[in-house]
Structures are given as structure tokens and as C-alpha cells.
Amino acid sequence: MPKGTKKTAARHCLNCRGRLVRLDTPVVMGILNVTPDSFFAGSRVLDTGETLDRLLERAGQMLADGATFLDIGGYSTRPGAADISPDEEADRVLPAIDAILRDYPDALLSVDTFRASVARQAVNAGAQLINDVGGGTLDPAMFATVAELKVPYVLMHTRGTPQTMQSLATYTNVTTEVIDEMAVQLARLRSLGAVDIVLDPGFGFAKTPAQNFDLLSHLDAFGLFDEPLLVGLSRKTTIWKTLGITADEALNGTTVLNTVALQKGASILRVHDVREAVEAIKLTKELKFF
Incomplete structure (x- = not known):
């Protein structure tokens, strides 16, 4: 595609259990990790010594900052992360869903899991979207479960497992x-x-930093599918290793790459820092990229 050409990916309307979410303008998904070992410490809640109060405080701030979805994950998928059982994952995720919906009944919740059993329990508890980092490759029951539950589904590309990818x-x-x-x-x-x-x-999943940059530079090629795109680059290794900094210092780099993703057709930005992503969308919209 010639330089300067604007490519707008498919903009759709997601039916979240009867609530319609339009994607004519991109939206933000805030990350809530109910794990003790996710790669970015600032995203962790329910860590040692913490309670549901911390989760609710963070969820409330994300919603106030403009998040359309909150993505709740109970299994760390950073490279080399420890494996946990489906029961332990569910024990982390389900109380979080219950607590958030109790205090914020209008919140749209996504469950970040590659396990069909956890996805089913989460949807039954009130989650409206399934975000599967396995893209159906890690649980043979996932696709049938998604079709049965009839909720929006994020199909992510990866290879192998978090331990081998x-x-x-x-x-x-x-x-x-x-x-x-x-x-x-x-x-x-x-x-x-x-x-x-x-x-x-699947930025960062079975991909090197160089491959992530290559993939981002050709992101508009995914427009051939006529499906909305979710981009998750927030504070990832590709950013902080390239800049020689830490994940804690990678907000500016995240905003830069999110802006590129918006210009190339991203419909959902999955981020740790909601306010900054919302601002990137507002400013990029003024450039008429969507």
C-alpha cells in the first residue's frame, strides 16, 4: 500500500448479550490481571496482601477514564509463566467478576482465558466477551463453547503454549x-x-520484537478478513527492550505504537493505561483515519 494511504479496517457492532457496542470509533479494553505474576506489576490485583478493594478501585478508575471493556485474566501468559489448574484460574476470575458487577452493574466484562470451562463459568457469572489467547489451539472445546454461548470472541494468533511459544x-x-x-x-x-x-x-505471542514491528507495519493487511481487530501492545517487551527501559517506563512507547495501530485499522486497544489510550483515539480521530 502506498505511503500515506489510509486503510480503515472493518467496523462492526458487537452484540454483548443484548447490549450493542459500535466500533465505528475504536474503543479501549482495560487489563485487570488477577494474578501474582503478570509481566507488568502495575496491572496486578489480588496480589499478596491485596483485597477486592484494590480490584474495584482499579476497575472504577478504568471505567471513569473511558474503558468500554474490562478484561479479567487469572492466568499469566507471559513467556515462561507457571501453569495453573483450571480450578485455580476460575477461583481467581469468578470472584473478580462478581465483585465488579456488584459495584458496576453496567460494566462490560471480558474474560481472558484459553480454557473453555473457565470461559463458560465466567459467561455464566456475567462476562459478555471471551478473549482467548490460544485462538482455539489450546482447548479443543473452546470453539464449540463459544458458538453455544453466542458471545463475542477474540481469536488471537499464537503458537504453542505460554511455556513454549x-x-x-x-x-x-x-x-x-x-x-x-x-x-x-x-x-x-x-x-x-x-x-x-x-x-x-497476537503481538508478543510466538513472535520476536522484530517480527512484532513487521506485523504492525502490515496490520492493514488483516482488513481482508472483514472482521474488527484488537491490538494488544501495551507495555510489552517489544517496546521496553527496544528502548532499553523497563515495562514501568513503557507508557510513552505504548502510546506511539497504539497510534500506529489505530491508523492501520485497530478497532479495540487492549491496554493497562486507559486514559492515555482514549486520548490517542480522540486525537487520531481528528486525523480522519476512522
């Missing part, structure tokens, strides 16, 4: 191969009758 970051052409692999999974989902599918190229 970085050893599988081998591509001849990362964008082409990610598109090809996602096309197979998307066809399977559609054949089961799943609706409201969101695509996530």
Missing part, C-alpha cells in the same frame, strides 16, 4: 503466515456458527 517464533513472512494460520481457525469458528468474532494478531 517463544521457541516457535520462526517465520519466513510473519504477516502472511499469521494471516494463513488465523484463516484456518476463523473458518472453523464460522462453520460452527460463531458470530461477532474479533481478530488479534
Whole structure:
């Protein structure tokens, strides 16, 4: 695509259990990790010595800052993260969903899980969206569960497991191969009758920093799917290792790359820092990219 050409990805309306979320203007998904070991310490809640009060405080601030979705995850997917059982994951996620919906009944909640059993329990508890970092590759029951529950589903690209994925970051052409692999999974989902599918190229999952930059530079190629795109670059290794800083210092770099993603068609930004992402959307909108 010639430089300067504006490419707008598909803008859709997600049906979140009867509530319609328009994506004509991109929206923000705030990250709430109910784990003790996620890579960015600032995203963790329910860590040692903390209570649900911390979770609710963070959720409330994200909603006030303009988050459309809150993404609740109970399994750390950072490279080399420890494996935990589905029961332990559910024990982290379900109380968080209950607490947030008790205090913020209008909140739209996403469950960040690759396990069908956890996804089902979370939706039954009130979650309206499933964000699957496994893209259906880590649990054979996930796609059928998504089709049955009829909630929006984020299909992310990855290879292997969180414990093995970085050893599988081998591509001849990362964008082409990610598109090809996602096309197979998307066809399977559609054949089961799943609706409201969101695509996530999986930045940082089975991809090196160089591959992430290559993928971002060609993000508009995913427009061929005619599905909305979720981009999750917030404070990731690609940013802080490239800049020689830490994840705690990577907010500015996150905003820079989020702005590029918006220009190339992202419909949802998944972030740790909601206010800054909302500001990036407002400013980029003035440039008529969407």
C-alpha cells in the first residue's frame, strides 16, 4: 500500500448479550490481571496482601477514564509463566467478576482465558466477551463453547503454549503466515456458527520484537478478513527492550505504537493505561483515519 494511504479496517457492532457496542470509533479494553505474576506489576490485583478493594478501585478508575471493556485474566501468559489448574484460574476470575458487577452493574466484562470451562463459568457469572489467547489451539472445546454461548470472541494468533511459544517464533513472512494460520481457525469458528468474532494478531505471542514491528507495519493487511481487530501492545517487551527501559517506563512507547495501530485499522486497544489510550483515539480521530 502506498505511503500515506489510509486503510480503515472493518467496523462492526458487537452484540454483548443484548447490549450493542459500535466500533465505528475504536474503543479501549482495560487489563485487570488477577494474578501474582503478570509481566507488568502495575496491572496486578489480588496480589499478596491485596483485597477486592484494590480490584474495584482499579476497575472504577478504568471505567471513569473511558474503558468500554474490562478484561479479567487469572492466568499469566507471559513467556515462561507457571501453569495453573483450571480450578485455580476460575477461583481467581469468578470472584473478580462478581465483585465488579456488584459495584458496576453496567460494566462490560471480558474474560481472558484459553480454557473453555473457565470461559463458560465466567459467561455464566456475567462476562459478555471471551478473549482467548490460544485462538482455539489450546482447548479443543473452546470453539464449540463459544458458538453455544453466542458471545463475542477474540481469536488471537499464537503458537504453542505460554511455556513454549517463544521457541516457535520462526517465520519466513510473519504477516502472511499469521494471516494463513488465523484463516484456518476463523473458518472453523464460522462453520460452527460463531458470530461477532474479533481478530488479534497476537503481538508478543510466538513472535520476536522484530517480527512484532513487521506485523504492525502490515496490520492493514488483516482488513481482508472483514472482521474488527484488537491490538494488544501495551507495555510489552517489544517496546521496553527496544528502548532499553523497563515495562514501568513503557507508557510513552505504548502510546506511539497504539497510534500506529489505530491508523492501520485497530478497532479495540487492549491496554493497562486507559486514559492515555482514549486520548490517542480522540486525537487520531481528528486525523480522519476512522
